[in-house]
Amino acid sequence: AQRVTQPEKLLSVFKGAPVELKCNYSYSGSPELFWYVQYSRQRLQLLLRHISRESIKGFTADLNKGETSFHLKKPFAQEEDSAMYYCALGGGSNYKLTFGKGTLLTVNP
Amino acid sequence: DAGVIQSPRHEVTEMGQEVTLRCKPISGHNSLFWYRQTMMRGLELLIYFNNNVPIDDSGMPEDRFSAKMPNASFSTLKIQPSEPRDSAVYFCASSGQIGDEQFFGPGTRLTVL
Numbered sequence A: 001a002q003r004v005t006q007p008e009k010l011l012s013v014f015k016g017a018p019v020e021l022k023c024n025y026s027y028s029g030s031p032e033l034f035w036y037v038q039y040s041r042q043r044l045q046l047l048l049r050h051i052s053r054e055s056i057k058g059f060t061a062d063l064n065k066g067e068t069s070f071h072l073k074k075p076f077a078q079e080e081d082s083a084m085y086y087c088a089l090g091g092g093s094n095y096k097l098t099f100g101k102g103t104l105l106t107v108n109p
Numbered sequence B: 001d002a003g004v005i006q007s008p009r010h011e012v013t014e015m016g017q018e019v020t021l022r023c024k025p026i027s028g029h030n031s032l033f034w035y036r037q038t039m040m041r042g043l044e045l046l047i048y049f050n051n052n053v054p055i056d057d058s059g060m061p062e063d064r065f066s067a068k069m070p071n072a073s074f075s076t077l078k079i080q081p082s083e084p085r086d087s088a089v090y091f092c093a094s095s096g097q098i099g100d101e102q103f104f105g106p107g108t109r110l111t112v113l
Helices: none
Strands: A003-005 A010-014 A019-021 A024-026 A031-038 A045-049 A072-074 A083-091 A094-099 A103-108 B005-007 B010-013 B019-024 B031-038 B042-050 B053-056 B065-071 B074-079 B088-095 B108-112
Touching (some): A003 A083, A003 A094, A019 A103, B005 B088, B019 B088, B019 B108, B031 B074, B042 B065, B042 B074
Parallel strands (some): A010 A103, B010 B108
Antiparallel strands (some): A019 A072, A031 A083, A083 A094, A083 A103, B019 B074, B031 B042, B031 B088, B042 B053, B065 B074
């Protein structure tokens, strides 16, 4: 069974501080990992996916298969990063993504 | 493309009434997903379709919930009868390839009084 765990429901940091949003997954196959972001009262949108290995808005995430983790990181948080972040897992012949419960990030001035 | 379109954007109804939420996926996408978002449970997958066929409806909470996809460009999620605990934001999403990025609609905020 697929499972995604985001241990922190809330995370608060100050502007300019580093931020790490944790994500752990459980999956027996070859995983596809994604981070989605939802800004206040907007639709969810893809932030990044592990296979592209891109840095979007300064965020990066590395898939660690040994630790089954896909933590999202940014060295210097900005106020506009305040949003809900969802980690999602897909893979194999499965059409669906399994989402974590999300972490609400607040970046204080 | 306007992206995934959902209607209505807001729905306020009374307990016991039937509610129908609508979704138009991105043209050419062959997978469609219905999600429910609440503060307590986060984002829950209710049902997903591939090529208009329901593949997994294990997330549908009760028989009061039903979903259809009569063609590739339209899907409905119906709640009958509605209850206050159904109050949530319902998202529709579509994707083109297996495990690919899902594109979300703006959501329907449902309030059942």
